[in-house]
Amino acid sequence: MKLRASSVCMSAILIVVGTVFWILVSTPRASAIPAFSRKYQTSCSTCHNNYPELNDFGEAFKKNGFKFPKDDELFVKELPVLLGAKAQKEAFPGAIFPGEIPGSLPIAFRYSGNFSWNAKQPQALQATAFVPQTDLFVPNTFTIISAGSFGQNLAFWVDDDISAGGTGAGGGLGDGYLRYNDLGHIFHLPKNALNVRFGQFELDLPFTQARSIYPSAYDVFSETAVAQPSTTPGQTVFQTTNNSFMLGTPQRGIEFGGYPNNGNFTWSVAIVDGTNSAYGLDSSLTARNTKDVYVRVSQRFNLERDPESRNAVQAAGPSGPRDHTSIRFGAFYYHGQNQLNYGGSQFSFLGTIDEPFYRTGGDVRFKYRKMELFGVGLVGHDNNHSVDTAAQTITNAPAVTYTGGFAGSNFWIYPWLIAYMRYDFVNSPTDFANGVSEYQTRNRFSPGFQVLVRANIKVIGEYQYHWGQPYIDPATGNTLFFRPNAFVGGIDYVF
Amino acid sequence: MGRLSRVIVLVISSSALLLLAGVSRAGDIKGKVTVQGIKSAEDIAVYVDAVPGKKFDAPAEHVVIDQKKMTFVPHVTVIMQGTTVDFLNSDPVGHNVYWPSISGNKKLAHNMGTWPQGQKKSFQFSDLGAAPLLCNVHPEMSGYAVIVPTPYFAITDKEGNYTIKNVPPGHYTMLTWSEEGKPTTQSVDVNAGTATVDITVKK
Numbered sequence: 049m050k051l052r053a054s055s056v057c058m059s060a061i062l063i064v065v066g067t068v069f070w071i072l073v074s075t076p077r078a079s080a081i082p083a084f085s086r087k088y089q090t091s092c093s094t095c096h097n098n099y100p101e102l103n104d105f106g107e108a109f110k111k112n113g114f115k116f117p118k119d120d121e122l123f124v125k126e127l128p129v130l131l132g133a134k135a136q137k138e139a140f141p142g143a144i145f146p147g148e149i150p151g152s153l154p155i156a157f158r159y160s161g162n163f164s165w166n167a168k169q170p171q172a173l174q175a176t177a178f179v180p181q182t183d184l185f186v187p188n189t190f191t192i193i194s195a196g197s198f199g200q201n202l203a204f205w206v207d208d209d210i211s212a213g214g215t216g217a218g219g220g221l222g223d224g225y226l227r228y229n230d231l232g233h234i235f236h237l238p239k240n241a242l243n244v245r246f247g248q249f250e251l252d253l254p255f256t257q258a259r260s261i262y263p264s265a266y267d268v269f270s271e272t273a274v275a276q277p278s279t280t281p282g283q284t285v286f287q288t289t290n291n292s293f294m295l296g297t298p299q300r301g302i303e304f305g306g307y308p309n310n311g312n313f314t315w316s317v318a319i320v321d322g323t324n325s326a327y328g329l330d331s332s333l334t335a336r337n338t339k340d341v342y343v344r345v346s347q348r349f350n351l352e353r354d355p356e357s358r359n360a361v362q363a364a365g366p367s368g369p370r371d372h373t374s375i376r377f378g379a380f381y382y383h384g385q386n387q388l389n390y391g392g393s394q395f396s397f398l399g400t401i402d403e404p405f406y407r408t409g410g411d412v413r414f415k416y417r418k419m420e421l422f423g424v425g426l427v428g429h430d431n432n433h434s435v436d437t438a439a440q441t442i443t444n445a446p447a448v449t450y451t452g453g454f455a456g457s458n459f460w461i462y463p464w465l466i467a468y469m470r471y472d473f474v475n476s477p478t479d480f481a482n483g484v485s486e487y488q489t490r491n492r493f494s495p496g497f498q499v500l501v502r503a504n505i506k507v508i509g510e511y512q513y514h515w516g517q518p519y520i521d522p523a524t525g526n527t528l529f530f531r532p533n534a535f536v537g538g539i540d541y542v543f
Numbered sequence: 544m545g546r547l548s549r550v551i552v553l554v555i556s557s558s559a560l561l562l563l564a565g566v567s568r569a570g571d572i573k574g575k576v577t578v579q580g581i582k583s584a585e586d587i588a589v590y591v592d593a594v595p596g597k598k599f600d601a602p603a604e605h606v607v608i609d610q611k612k613m614t615f616v617p618h619v620t621v622i623m624q625g626t627t628v629d630f631l632n633s634d635p636v637g638h639n640v641y642w643p644s645i646s647g648n649k650k651l652a653h654n655m656g657t658w659p660q661g662q663k664k665s666f667q668f669s670d671l672g673a674a675p676l677l678c679n680v681h682p683e684m685s686g687y688a689v690i691v692p693t694p695y696f697a698i699t700d701k702e703g704n705y706t707i708k709n710v711p712p713g714h715y716t717m718l719t720w721s722e723e724g725k726p727t728t729q730s731v732d733v734n735a736g737t738a739t740v741d742i743t744v745k746k
Binding site: 088089090091093094105116117118119122123356360361362364365366367368369370463503 | 612613634635636637638639641654656657658659678679680681682683
């Protein structure tokens with residue numbers, strides 16, 4: 049279907065699309081923590097099967113507040129500094145409750161830089177949203193990570209992109225939180241049934257975006273809801289939905305959660321600020337009066353036949369410990385209320401416009417030996433209004449909705465060689481009406497590989513076969529589509 | 544006591560003395576290993592090579608190699624050919640023991656699998672050489688089992704000192720095995736008493 053649109057509108061669309069692509073390829077990735085390697089004098093592969101992805105032991109380590117699941121103190125090679133003798137507990141409240149800090153500063157660094165080869169753009173696109181055919185080391189990200197525990201129940205994590213995209217100034221805080229483990233102990237609940245963390249953190253997503261192994265983000269986690277990206281001169285009727293919320297963006301708030309039943313069942317409830325000025329990059333991302341809520345539950349079914357293996361942190365394989373054969377089902381729901389027109393900034397004749405929205409979906413992950421299959425399906429819904437500035441009225445308008453998800457598989461050919469394939473899709477009638485894509489559903493296929501040159505050094509490669517992106521043919525004025533396919537290769541190392 | 548009785552006592556006593564003299568003729572080999580280009584002289588295996596025409600029975604007693612705090616304990620274990628080793632897991636994490644080869648011979652690779660804390664798995668080492676012991680889930684762990692042909696062996700302490708006890712008199716060839724150094728060969732003659740053999744191991 050070919051559309052006619054003004055060049056101004058097309059430029060705006062291109063900017064939106066370009067921003068989406070920039071976000072897709074430059075998702076900050078906070079991840080592996082070699083400081084733990086130093087603390088326990090152990091290899092990265094103790095916790096990671098392909099850093100930053102965690103194996104079963106790494107998951108248990110993380111859930112236990114960044115400590116070994118059992119007898120942690122036996123394995124610590126760097127003794128902590130005691131901030132009070134343990135017997136001081138008895139002196140409390142007459143003395144400060146004793147704690148500890150890591151013996152040496154738990155700092156780790158990560159560098160990732162990608163080479164990209166991009167399909168040659170039509171000339172019309174080059175004028176407004178130029179992407180070079182080859183680009184060396186973009187994005188170019190240097191991240192500092194610090195994490196650990198302050199004694200038995202307190203854990204912390206901070207990661208910050210010091211520089212990104214080669215600018216040196218585009219970085220920002222990813223996660224920065226403090227967590228209290230096993231708060232449920234006070235209420236005589238099972239171990240780790242109730243934990244709490246507060247600060248800034250990635251939501252308890254079914255698949256982490258911040259610590260993903262892939263160079264590109266999950267498209268549906270980066271999807272926003274925008275009724276109309278731009279206006280035309282003389283326009284008097286406007287659709288209001290303009291929600292730049294993305295599920296993958298770190299949020300500030302407080303989260304209660306737990307992992308009872310050996311971590312097979314997980315639950316979390318987070319109360320967050322909602323849209324926030326992530327990384328200080330987009331001034332439109334501002335706080336609101338309302339708070340958002342995110343809920344997630346998941347159940348893992350351990351399919352190991354041997355009961356002893358089923359209950360252990362890792363399964364006992366014939367050639368060594370390995371991840372359990374398992375299948376996990378999960379569901380999540382995010383509810384928020386976007387607020388527009390504070391103080392009549394957009395429409396002086398109106399007060400604050402409230403637009404509730406939700407994102408909900410389900411996920412599945414199956415692990416068997418060297419293979420992993422996973423998928424997510426999601427629905428997004430934003431209330432929408434139509435404002436007539438001439439008549440000075442506001443009415444309900446059809447909601448902005450979309451569906452989407454992804455599915456993929458990872459296969460460990462060798463412990464150091466991983467092949468994968470991923471399919472992303474977003475079905476957004478609004479985006480299609482706004483000319484973002486050739487069809488209502490935007491698809492992307494991304495086969496790739498990762499080579500662990502060392503336990504802490506990776507070489508990656510991913511080919512991205514994209515949906516059609518619109519542009520105006522200057523000769524005919526018609527809207528044509530081109531696929532901005534790309535190959536992304538890169539290096540990644542942590543220390 | 545009659546004359547005959549005195550003669551009998553004299554003969555018996557002399558025989559006993561001669562017998563005792565024969566037993567005490569077995570000697571020790573001791574010495575010091577010094578190193579060049581290697582950090583430490585500790586954990587170097589020193590052993591007597593195969594003796595032509597002599598066969599030694601493998602000991603019935605098992606030797607234990609433990610996995611504790613994510614370390615093989617001891618780091619280097621010297622055993623006689625045919626000895627059975629019990630691999631114990633004392634850690635509250637799953638471990639694995641495997642060796643990719645014995646003295647570079649990949650056909651002798653073996654993987655013991657996985658077992659939980661407190662349990663052990665046994666393996667009889669019938670081939671000579673050095674087996675690098677690894678854990679596939681904790682790649683930083685390493686140990687060595689050095690399988691030698693005779694029961695006459697020792698392992699050096701931190702200062703490089705060693706003692707091999709009760710070596711029958713004779714002329715022998717002594718060998719060394721070291722994690723970082725090259726094997727060395729030295730001849731030794733053992734009589735009654737102690738033979739001192741100092742060895743230098745180079746990188």
